Amino acid sequence: MRDRFSPGAEVVVRYITRLGSTVGMTWPFRVVRDDDDLLALWLPRGSLGRLWRNSPGQARELVEGEWRRDTLRLMYPGKPYSVWLFWEGEPRRFTTYYVNFEEPFRRTPVGFDTNDHTLDMVVAPDLTWTWKDRDEFEALGVSGHFSMEFSETVEAASREVLELIESGAAPFDGSWVGWAPPSDWTVPVLHPRWQEEPPTPWSRREWAYPLPYR
Ligand SMILES: [Mg+2]
Numbered sequence: 001m002r003d004r005f006s007p008g009a010e011v012v013v014r015y016i017t018r019l020g021s022t023v024g025m026t027w028p029f030r031v032v033r034d035d036d037d038l039l040a041l042w043l044p045r046g047s048l049g050r051l052w053r054n055s056p057g058q059a060r061e062l063v064e065g066e067w068r069r070d071t072l073r074l075m076y077p078g079k080p081y082s083v084w085l086f087w088e089g090e091p092r093r094f095t096t097y098y099v100n101f102e103e104p105f106r107r108t109p110v111g112f113d114t115n116d117h118t119l120d121m122v123v124a125p126d127l128t129w130t131w132k133d134r135d136e137f138e139a140l141g142v143s144g145h146f147s148m149e150f151s152e153t154v155e156a157a158s159r160e161v162l163e164l165i166e167s168g169a170a171p172f173d174g175s176w177v178g179w180a181p182p183s184d185w186t187v188p189v190l191h192p193r194w195q196e197e198p199p200t201p202w203s204r205r206e207w208a209y210p211l212p213y214r
Contacts, residue, residue, distance in 0.1 A: 011111030021201035028188035039075040097123035106200040110191040150208035
């Protein structure tokens with residue numbers, strides 16, 4: 001296994017495309033914790049990353065984008081989801097847990113690789129919650145871009161997360177709500193090799209995405 005990152009280290013999280021396994025959307029983070037059971041990453045408002053821009057009649061391209069919300073991203077080794085905490089406003093106030101279903105992360109020399117599973121959950125501080133993009137996720141199953149087995153695996157993961165929410169278990173127990181970055185941490189910047197470092201495709205890609213899909 002590659003070395004762990006120290007607290008404060010700047011890393012990138014890259015979304016590796018399903019079609020072609022190239023480097024797609026990428027954001028810089030600072031490492032809060034890189035432990036056996038938890039990877040916690042900080043992405044403050046104002047961070048500059050890369051995201052897709054679709055222009056009519058043109059191939060999509062990666063362009064610079066700015067992150068809008070102070071975010072702590074909790075990732076769990078081997079798990080197909082991460083939980084993001086958002087703080088907004090002035091004074092800074094915790095507003096949302098965001099559950100992002102995604103490929104279990106892979107470690108790279110510059111950070112971590114994953115990709116999005118489309119489905120998300122939005123959870124309020126009082127733990128009431130809603131789906132996000134469930135219609136889009138289901139359409140990808142119907143069209144065959146997501147295999148039936150894969151879709152069911154994501155559904156099972158969502159049930160697992162729902163149990164955590166309904167029982168108020170970590171990370172929905174409020175234990176991270178009061179977290180704040182050390183005062184001397186500056187906004188992270190993209191590693192100079194964010195695009196050059198070879199992408200690490202998900203080992204189960206062919207099983208999950210039987211049709212070419214980006
Ligand atoms: Mg998502």
